[in-house]
Amino acid sequence: MSESAQAEQPRLGSVTCASRSGFHRMAYWEWGDPANDRVLLCVHGLTRSGRDFDHVARALQGDYRVICPDVAGRGRSDWLIDPANYIVPQYVADMVALVARLQARQIDWIGTSMGGLIGMVLAGTAAASPGLRPDRGVWGLGRAPDVPLGRMVFNDIGPALDLDGLGRIADYVGEASRFKNFADAVAYVRSTSEGFGPHDEQGWTELTEHVFNQQDGEWVKHYDLRLAQPFASQTPEALAGAERVLWRAWEHLPGPVLVLRGQDSDILPASVAQEMLQRNPQARCVEFAGVGHAPTLRSPDQIAAVRDFLLA
Template identity: 60%
Template sequence: MTEPRLKFVMCASPADVHRMAYWEWGDADNDKVLVCVHGLTRCGRDFDELAQRLAPHYRVVCPDVAGRGRSDWLIDPSAYTVPQYISDMLTLVARLDVDEVDWVGTSMGGLIGLGLAGALAASALHRPQRGEFGLPQGRTLRLGRVVLNDIGPRLDGQGLARIADYVGRDVSFDTFDEAVAYVQSVSAGFGPHSQALWQRLTRDVFNRQDGRWVKHYDLRLAASMGLQDEAALKAAEFMLWSAYESLASPVLLLRGEQSDVLSKETADQMLARNRRSQLVEFHGVGHAPTLLTDDQIGPIEQFLCA
């Protein structure tokens, strides 16, 4: 299989009903499902190489989170938040009709996975029991193995500021080569890549419109980043640590050695606070490893298919 199937699912926010696109690889009837969720300004096609490698084992599902790629843009930009994305992912998993999914999350995609884990843990803990009138206890969604790519409960402020600086920039280019140069300039943390791979990383996140190359995502994503004050960030960090500690299956932590989002201290703390976790670091890479090359795909394949 050299190309994925493009599908969509209808999701809801307080202001609208929107379509979330997703890319599906492997046997459509396979109940063993891997959900791969991209970073803030990227898209589901980021996982093509990983998905092709894992398609013999999994049905691999790679959504374009709302506001990105082929998915609809939200009417209310303040809804571009992790809780909304969690809701959309639950709708997607319901469409897939499985009780358990493994998860690969890069940056924002990892935060969505942690948020989902926290929501599932809270539901299991606090939901009133209904005896014989309720659904069987086993019929619920479970997170299996989780891969967190250069993300954790505590985020480095320097990296967040760097990302916030370019997210809302309204830039466009006359040529594709200019778009490639721009992606290289704002994505230096991805580490060394061949020119062919930089073109690959650009092709899915710039669209040709009215004769110019423009970003594929809703620039209003930047607005929701500006709504986060220090108190809200501290509360979110507390909840994310609780969610991380609740992960009951093995966890693989990936970190770019030069990351300005996931510090070495936070990664070490993650190892200490969940004994089911293990860490792989990539030399010469910052935020975030692109998972395009064998040296980065290999540890994930070994972890998920062990």
């Protein structure tokens, strides 16, 4: 990668979205030619930000206009008035607003963890799968406008929701961690994100700098801690219902699908990944050794797997 590419920074934009409690602004990071109508939409995990995709965006900005939103309640986006709206259906509605703004000829998708679930539901809603009520679509969202979805990458996530893995994440989502210096914030991210796999010191620094903000002389998490409330209140019955919806959406995805999996993942078990391949013949899977949840799409092999699939 050239020094000029290393130094390049994304442009910051925003789109106005609506929830049951009013309007909010969702920020997004944009790479590449703003006139390019071939868009790659990259959506991050539960407590992360759109800047997680800096490396893969730099690698693909010559082929795509790369858009990396900060999902509501995170990064540069507004926090929601009612924390009960920090749920996948709201995030899907926000993405529909963003898609309408982009006016793309084709949208390919990379979704890490939560970002994959959002993409799965969005695709299922747009497809209006047979057997779903046509006035309600997927998850009761109603019929989405035409979304020109193409190839989709699901990064360490699938339709089956592992309770143990979700519980591990829930343990730290609502923690109000505050640090006097940035080095301590880096150490915290390193300790809670071991599943990201091995990274050098610069890597951990970059994985921290966009998820902690300096406030009143301390480093604090970038997201609204209240997003843990609906996440922690999920019941086994609700998760089972969500799984049924997600599997149906998975089986009706519109185009080729790539599943990325950390071999040590506690969110996407190998058995679930195998079932995903069986239930969607357009899907294939690439695994990364020494990685859990989730591959960060920063290393050359991970970027190459994504690039080769999207540009095939």
